[in-house]
Amino acid sequence: MYIPHKLDNPVWYSLAESHEKLAITYNKTHFYNPEYCAFGAFNAVANDPQDLVLYAKTVPSFFIFGAKPILPESLYVKDELLCYQMIVKQPIVISYVDEITKLNQSHRPELLVLVKIVYPEYFKSKTADLGNYYGIFKDHQLVAITGERMQMDDFIEVSAVITHPDHTGEGYAKQLVAHTANAILKQNKTPFLHVATANNSAIKLYEKLGFNTRTTISNWQIAEK
Template identity: 30%
Template sequence: MNLRNPVYAALTGPHASFAEVRGNARRYPTAVAPFLALPDVPTEQDWADAAVLVGSGTTAALMRPALPVPDSFKLELEIDLVQFVAPDSLPAADPEAVVLGADDVPEMLALVALTDPGPFRSRTIELGTYLGVRRDGELIAMAGTRFALSGHTEISAVCTHPSYQGQGLASRLIRAVAHRIDSAGRTPFLHTGAANSAAIRLYRSLGFTLSDEMKVTVAQAV
């Protein structure tokens, strides 16, 4: 099931044009996302190719069920992650949500730095469509699409400025992004940290169901 190895499914599928490739190893350009991908059962050669692809002394992140890291990589960090799939009832357009573009990236990066929803870099916006809400001209909330798989698209970078939290903006943007995903004939899914109880409560309240338990494994190529 491609949801168990979403980065590899994306980089060998709809996001293949982004892939930096060596053998069976794939990665996004570092300005786009920090993620490295390997086949479901990587061989010793796959790991060797990954180490060359990442580059000695450089870190990359794997997102998948737990995978032992070989001597060609130095484990730096592991984060428990949970994956959820959206219900059919989730999508709902939102008239206040606007499509964000390249000119909005500095504000998007500032909002991410303030709220830490997960990796978002200078070219992440190229991966999909990002929606935002503005008040008095200020970007106060956003969400968008990141990994594109066959049949599924990931909702990502869900964040709200601290001064505007508790107003339901995250729920509205999740529904609005899901509406765009659903309109393209795909099913929305997302990830969050297993310890992020507030996010998990929100997603469950919207009808998301747990589909897997995974890890983000950050490792440095030796």
Template identity: 50%
Template sequence: MYDKLDNPVYHSLNEFHQKFCLDFGDTKFYTSEVAVFGGSANVSKENEITEYAKICDDFLIFGAKPDLGDFKTELSRLVCDQYILEDKIELDFSEEILQLQEEHHEELFLFIQKFYPYYFKKRTPELGRYFGIFKDDKLVAVTGERMQMNDMTEISAVITDTDYLGKGYAKQLVAYVSGKIFEDHKTPFLHVAETNVGAKKLYEKLGFKLRGKINLWGIKK
């Protein structure tokens, strides 16, 4: 039922995010201005990797270990747990949650850059909706949508300012965003580093189910 999640980048670019697709054969990559991810229906090959490397110096391939051939690079590996949510989260919301508009994008970019400077680009908000909580006229917590297929949407960028932790903002944002995804008649899913025990406990408490693990292979030219 969720087999496409074995290759979420590939299927997102083959479906809902097709307009962002750079197709190099068996491997599809996002336009580097929105995301530096690639994925293959099978195994990414040297020629496909080198073509994207002409555009982007530092990127990730989701799924199977790429076949680098003679391509010289530092290949790193991040193991993530992949979760799905099959039932709506029942939660009372105590905070005002706003959908971020174009006028918020610069503040959103700078906010996420403080915590995850690699994964978020200037045009990443084009991939989906982003929602935030503001306190003292500043953005203090966000959650959004990243990879999207026709029937599934990834929850991403679950970030709270360190000065505002412990107030339940992430819980409310994840519940709110997943609810929006269900309204679209899609299934929410997300990825979290297998070492991030605190985040995994939160997601499991909210009802997310562990589907399995997925590798993210880092490639640097």
């Protein structure tokens, strides 16, 4: 008998475990408090469409990880993002060229400015409270970040791999992803991440760092009609 792995349904298990206090539950479906991120998942053969209607009233759009949800007439699939789910199990050994700073509340305004330039749709006002975030500064400007998002008892997601457009190609993402993954491994947890299957440059970077593709997973963006 096939027993689903927790990483097959990372949103559900994050909200059942480490991020339980952030969960909003409608019957069969778990959702994150939308101040943190607009993600949801169901842990059943089929979801109850009315669960999605209730959550849709709180956000402009939201994302369901995993199986395609059954939708009511009032909602539609705005987009499907097919991702590789990748993991790394061994420490990443690289040479660090730049100083990496663990970000705190005083850095939050700069972090949000950077996110809005590069990666606005998934990032909410309290997303950076989901885990640790790290950054690289140049001339007192925050130019690159990486952090932690979904968390389970045994796994933590590496997320928000963001570099300012004026500073790409300088190796910042490589250093930050390695640093973040190694910090997770020091917690005796396994780092994992999601990357769009079409993002070849990022995939090559993660593979060079030692990440292996575990599976593919869909991320369904849902909105009201």
